[in-house]
Amino acid sequence: MINRLIEPTTGSIEIDGVDVTTMAAQALRRGIGYVIQQVGLFPHRSIATNIATVPKMLKWDKQRTHERVVEMTELVGLDPEMLDRYPDELSGGQQQRVGVARALAADPPVLLMDEPFGAVDPIVRGRLQDELLDLQNKVRKTIVLVTHDVDEALRVADRIALLNVGGVLEQYDAPDEIMRSPANQFVEQFVGEDRGLRRLGLNLVSSLPYHRGPVVPIDAPPDEGLKAAEQEGVAWVGVLDGDRFAGWASVDDVRAHDRLRDAPRTQPAAHVGPDNTLRTAMEQIMSSNTSVAVIDDGGAFAGVVTLEDIRAALSASPSSNGVQ
Amino acid sequence: MIAEARNPIIRWEWVVDEWDQIRAAITEHLTLTVLAMLLGIVVSAVLAAVALRFRWTMTPITATTSLIYTLPSVALFALLAPVFGNLALTTAVIPLAGYTLLILVTNTVAGFQAVPKSVRDAADGMGLTPTRRVLSVELPLAMPYIMTGVRIATVSTVGLVTVAAIIGQGGLGRLIFNGLSRAFWTPMTVGAGLSIILALTLDAILLGIAALVTPWTRRKAAT
DSSP states (O other), X not given: OTXXXXXXXXXXXXXXXXXGGGSXXXXXXXXXXXXXXXXXXXXXXXXXXXXXXXXXXXXXXHXXXXXXXXXXXXXXXXOXXXXXXXXXXXXXXXXXXXXXXXXXXXXXXXXXXXXXXXTSOHHHHHHHHHHHHHHHHHHOOEEEEEOSOHHHHHHHOSSEEEEETTTEEEEXXXXXXXXXXXSSHHHHHHHOTTHHHHHHTTBBGGGSOOBOOSEEETTSOHHHHHHHHHHHTOSEEEEEETTEEEEEEEHHHHHHOSSGGGSOOBOOSOEEOTTSBHHHHHHHHHXXXXXXXXXXXXXXXXXXXXXXXXXXXXXXXXXXXXXX | OHHHHHSOSOOHHHHHHXXXXXXXXXXXXXXXXXXXXXXXXXXXXXXXXXXXXXXXXXXXXXXXXXXXXXXXXXXXXXHHHHHHOTTOHHHHHHHHHHHHHHHHHHHHHHHHHTSOHHHHHHHHHTTOOHHHHIIIIIHHHHHXXXXXXXXXXXXXXXXXXXXXXXGTOOXXXXXXXXXXXXXXXXXXXXXXXXXXXXXXXXXXXXXHXXXXXXXXXXXXXXX
């Protein structure tokens, strides 16, 4: 309906503030990238000509078209050697990439994807989804992607419009918000019973309020370390050497030494970065059998994460910093 | 024995003596075939377009072209002779073209119907106008089917042209009738033989053209 292959009966669809029904259908479609499940490459045209379809209609000159074709080929990760081949000589995954390259060739602001990964096996699908996210980071388009796969939607979307049979809009929200507070039973059923766990995969460590923990500089007096541990109610203290985390020392060891520097330290077992998901953080904490993970922001100590922090974050208001 | 000796399958002196007549017959045969095919292609293109655009016309169009196809050619030539005149080219070309329609229309329609829906959807979705979609996407993709139809129709037309000899046309057919009427083998052999060679040659040429206009179909086989 957005590209008027189906005419809307009521309501309006606007692109950059222009109602699509007021535009000439062909001109509108040339400005919208279109990717469908069966790809629909033109079998009688080479890969290069397929990608150049819309630029050719827009009457780009040869040089510009060719440069764009090569650029698109690289963008979607295709070997430029394939440009002279025909679609039937490519694998399904390669054809889908060509489909995306073709859709993006004229640099449309909007990309429509109708179940683009519906016809591939789950492993390839996962890879294509990752590639789509990478691609989106590079091209920054408005992508409208239709899917029946709720995991796919949760994984790739910034916002999800959940439609029931008959096109009834049940909820329109960020993925994390849909799982945190499903609008109704339909939505709840749709996202599944383990939505609490799924949310772990959608939120980043950087979305947590950073919590410094019982951490003191290495040249601080031992008493300061003991005080920090006491405040947190734990029996250990983190030692910071400059902005690097130097290890954990037990309260008993700190007491036994005059200088904090001399107390024996153990290296932290669990590390996470700000770009890791809460799922990774939790996994780190669980598998290392500690109760805390150190946040390492490019070598510098940024804070600590505890299971309690993760639990608190998931029950708090919606995060503004989820995975896109 | 004597009769056989005087009337062999082919008498080469006759071929040499009558070479001008033979050459004229080949030219006429070729002319009739080409004109009939061109007319057939034009008419079948229109019929196929109508059948594809208005699906309900498919059945009557197939029925009509089938009916034409079943008409005995001898009778049809004889019937049309008084209408257009015995020696007029039209008299031969129209029935000959008529016989090509069933094959050409059927193959053309099948060719367009074989275009994958996803390809048409993609073409529309990218903003091709309907005319452009038909001419630059659907027609090329239907080409293998259309060319197969053209090849079959051409070979059958070359054979059918000989029948037009009953109205004083017919190219190589006249040689055959000439021989038949005199119980003289040589013109029949030459007429029939050249007719076969002509059919095979045209078929080979069309096969070459088909390969040239559908390069992607060859590449597929290579992989």
